[in-house]
Amino acid sequence: MADTPREERTPTVVVDGAHVTYTVQGGKGGSSGRGGRGGSRRKVRAVRGVSFAAYRGEAIGLIGSNGSGKSTLLKAIAGLLPVNQGRIYTHGQPSLLGVNAALMNDLTGERNVILGGLAMGMTRAEIAARYDEIVDFSGINEKDDAISRPMRTYSSGMGARLRFSIAAAKTHDVLLIDEALSTGDAKFRRRSQQRIDELRAKAGTVFLVSHSNSTITQTCDRALWLEAGTLRMDGPAEEVVAAYEAFTGKGAKTGR
Ligand SMILES: Nc1ncnc2c1ncn2[C@@H]1O[C@H](COP(=O)(O)OP(=O)(O)OP(=O)(O)O)[C@@H](O)[C@H]1O
Numbered sequence: 641m642a643d644t645p646r647e648e649r650t651p652t653v654v655v656d657g658a659h660v661t662y663t664v665q666g667g668k669g670g671s672s673g674r675g676g677r678g679g680s681r682r683k684v685r686a687v688r689g690v691s692f693a694a695y696r697g698e699a700i701g702l703i704g705s706n707g708s709g710k711s712t713l714l715k716a717i718a719g720l721l722p723v724n725q726g727r728i729y730t731h732g733q734p735s736l737l738g739v740n741a742a743l744m745n746d747l748t749g750e751r752n753v754i755l756g757g758l759a760m761g762m763t764r765a766e767i768a769a770r771y772d773e774i775v776d777f778s779g780i781n782e783k784d785d786a787i788s789r790p791m792r793t794y795s796s797g798m799g800a801r802l803r804f805s806i807a808a809a810k811t812h813d814v815l816l817i818d819e820a821l822s823t824g825d826a827k828f829r830r831r832s833q834q835r836i837d838e839l840r841a842k843a844g845t846v847f848l849v850s851h852s853n854s855t856i857t858q859t860c861d862r863a864l865w866l867e868a869g870t871l872r873m874d875g876p877a878e879e880v881v882a883a884y885e886a887f888t889g890k891g892a893k894t895g896r
Pocket residue numbers: 662663664684685686704705706707708709710711712713
């Protein structure tokens with residue numbers, strides 16, 4: 641993508657001066673500090689005037705300290721949270737991994753593959769055609785027949801892997817991934833990275849939130865660094881991660 645001049649590329653997401661504010665009912669705050677029902681309403685300005693454009697074929701990492709607004713920004717791009725000010729334009733319906741494919745804990749993995757596929761707009765025939773591939777990709781059936789067990793019996797890593805596998809079965813214009821890869825083991829992370837590369841090659845745009853700087857540099861070509869709801873840096877993933885590491889004190893948040 642680096643060879644294509646910016647003006648010839650197709651934008652998939654344009655975020656123009658976006659602000660996202662949560663209103664918190666009750667709780668602490670106010671002068672009394674007692675809160676409770678009918679208490680104070682507080683505003684949390686989670687995203688404060690962020691602007692950028694994302695293009696087809698890009699994999700963009702979102703990094704920043706805890707509470708810097710990464711998940712909030714993803715939810716706003718997915719259309720799950722309104723922007724209070726500014727605009728977000730998207731090409732097609734972005735899919736937020738883990739929410740669009742909301743899985744049911746009491747149903748088996750098998751049923752969830754079908755429901756997740758339907759929720760993403762796939763037909764039953766399309767799901768049937770891809771079913772084995774989804775289960776194989778997730779790797780959750782490697783040891784026993786886990787796919788026929790209820791999801792509540794899965795470890796958090798197994799659940800995350802199945803969610804990613806379902807979401808990755810469809811070609812998305814814009815795929816938003818919030819930390820989903822961090823719970824998988826090394827083998828699964830490698831497979832996921834390959835799949836993200838494939839999705840990008842099919843002219844999609846992938847956003848990835850992660851606290852693992854190595855996952856960001858291995859998976860993404862570009863990174864956005866958010867701090868206290870504002871965009872601190874936007875550029876090549878290696879450069880942004882290096883600046884972020886210098887800010888946090890190298891290694892402090894490197895993770896895997
Ligand atoms: N539902 C909510 N109601 C009120 N405030 C919220 C809500 N969700 C998030 N916030 C606040 O918004 C800010 C941004 O949170 P967000 O989850 O977007 O950060 P993040 O960068 O994804 O954090 P982390 O790295 O810890 O996952 C934080 O101050 C957080 O407390």
